[in-house]
Amino acid sequence: MSEYHPLTESEAIELARRIEGVFPQGAELTCREIGDGNLNLVFHIRDEQSGRSLIVKQALPYAKVVGESWPLTLDRSRIESEALIQEGRLAPGLVPKVYKYDPDLALTVMEDLSDHIIMRSGLMQCRRYPLFADHISTFLANTLFFTSDLGMNQQEKKVQAGRFINPELCKITEDLIFDDPYTVSSNNNYDAAIEDEAEALRTDEKLHFEVALLREKFLTQGQALLHGDLHTGSIFVREDSTKVIDPEFAYYGPMGFDIGAVIGNLLLNYAGQLHWSADEASRTSYREYLLETVKSIWTQFDRKFRAHWNEKNVDRLAARAAGYQDDYMRRLLQDSIGYAGCKMVRRIVGLAHVADIDRIPDAAVREKAQRIALRIGKALIKGNRGAESIDFAIDAAREAAAALKG
Numbered sequence: 541m542s543e544y545h546p547l548t549e550s551e552a553i554e555l556a557r558r559i560e561g562v563f564p565q566g567a568e569l570t571c572r573e574i575g576d577g578n579l580n581l582v583f584h585i586r587d588e589q590s591g592r593s594l595i596v597k598q599a600l601p602y603a604k605v606v607g608e609s610w611p612l613t614l615d616r617s618r619i620e621s622e623a624l625i626q627e628g629r630l631a632p633g634l635v636p637k638v639y640k641y642d643p644d645l646a647l648t649v650m651e652d653l654s655d656h657i658i659m660r661s662g663l664m665q666c667r668r669y670p671l672f673a674d675h676i677s678t679f680l681a682n683t684l685f686f687t688s689d690l691g692m693n694q695q696e697k698k699v700q701a702g703r704f705i706n707p708e709l710c711k712i713t714e715d716l717i718f719d720d721p722y723t724v725s726s727n728n729n730y731d732a733a734i735e736d737e738a739e740a741l742r743t744d745e746k747l748h749f750e751v752a753l754l755r756e757k758f759l760t761q762g763q764a765l766l767h768g769d770l771h772t773g774s775i776f777v778r779e780d781s782t783k784v785i786d787p788e789f790a791y792y793g794p795m796g797f798d799i800g801a802v803i804g805n806l807l808l809n810y811a812g813q814l815h816w817s818a819d820e821a822s823r824t825s826y827r828e829y830l831l832e833t834v835k836s837i838w839t840q841f842d843r844k845f846r847a848h849w850n851e852k853n854v855d856r857l858a859a860r861a862a863g864y865q866d867d868y869m870r871r872l873l874q875d876s877i878g879y880a881g882c883k884m885v886r887r888i889v890g891l892a893h894v895a896d897i898d899r900i901p902d903a904a905v906r907e908k909a910q911r912i913a914l915r916i917g918k919a920l921i922k923g924n925r926g927a928e929s930i931d932f933a934i935d936a937a938r939e940a941a942a943a944l945k946g
């Protein structure tokens with residue numbers, strides 16, 4: 541079985557059976573392929589009798605969402621498993637356990653998180669997660685600080701950056717997020733009703749300038765080891781637990797890209813609340829919850845990151861230089877806001893959308909949600925370098941909803 545080929549369900553069972561300490565001898569295992577993402581196969585293997593289960597995630601040699609015409613490296617499976625192991629070390633309890641990585645079959649065997657729900661689905665059901673901001677801010681502060689030049693040996697960091705060179709997956713981001721939405725591209729995909737918005741994205745010079753600056757940072761700034769695709773479809777939640785999955789886009793990049801991904805995806809749900817909330821009162825209430833969550837994520841991240849800096853910093857100059865920490869955090873906030881905006885725009889007009897918006901059944905309501913999302917996204921991109929607090933993002937969201945009477 542060791543030569544690469546996409547597994548059948550029965551092969552996935554045989555592979556899972558060989559993982560020590562999970563299934564009882566002779567267990568009757570069942571298997572279902574449950575992958576709903578854009579890229580990979582995900583097998584769920586379970587023993588009904590003991591209730592034990594695990595996940596086998598296997599990379600395909602192409603992007604599943606497009607097909608074999610878009611070849612994609614299998615090495616992303618190594619990057620994903622190594623990133624999960626790093627994240628688990630730095631943020632214990634916030635990622636699934638990795639049982640095995642098989643380089644020949646390009647697969648990772650990991651903990652089954654089916655007792656959680658994908659956060660995007662939870663948000664579409666207007667559920668609240670009181671510990672999420674605490675958990676995700678810990679994940680972000682720990683993984684970003686301790687893989688940066690502030691928190692780890694600077695020579696080791698360069699060596700580690702070499703293990704996370706991820707050109708093909710970075711190219712997807714560079715094209716889909718920072719290029720296609722602002723030009724005519726066969727990758728783009730949007731409803732005809734918002735052709736005026738797509739045209740405006742293609743002709744807005746101030747927007748292009750800001751996107752170019754953010755893209756330049758994505759291309760050149762190896763600040764920390766990023767998750768690289770931290771949207772709400774890559775986060776499993778329960779009221780009492782948060783688990784981050786799917787770091788196959790991991791590479792050394794600008795920290796704000798991860799923080800912005802979380803914020804941008806919460807705001808995409810905010811835009812979609814026209815449909816998911818039952819009425820005006822619950823819409824207002826849930827939107828406030830989303831904005832409080834955005835604020836709390838940034839505030840807690842800022843506090844935790846500064847605490848690491850003050851207590852665990854390994855860069856002597858960073859410890860001494862007056863005003864450096866405040867300047868660093870201000871730039872980080874601004875990057876996060878800018879990238880949040882980019883993440884929002886791409887999910888409305890680019891290749892891969894989000895269910896928060898696309899599953900709105902009524903075309904007129906969906907169109908309004910798309911316009912709100914684009915209005916917020918553009919405001920965040922254009923205003924990022926002037927933002928002095930996270931309230932800038934919150935005010936932009938409120939303004940867009942009010943302007944379009946969401």
Ligand SMILES: Nc1ncnc2c1ncn2[C@@H]1O[C@H](COP(=O)(O)OP(=O)(O)O)[C@@H](O)[C@H]1O
Binds near residue numbers: 580582651653
């Ligand atoms: N550890 C896990 N436990 C349970 N389900 C999982 C796990 N990992 C992935 N899944 C399921 O598979 C889906 C796709 O996984 P994901 O890692 O996002 O794949 P892709 O890389 O193709 O986007 C998830 O939305 C989730 O339903």
Ligand SMILES: CSC[C@H]1O[C@H](OP(=O)(O)O)[C@H](O)[C@@H]1O
Binds near residue numbers: 577605716891892
């Ligand atoms: C051609 S890949 C498009 C899109 O899919 C990835 O998301 P996921 O693997 O979580 O489904 C990533 O966001 C890419 O930009």
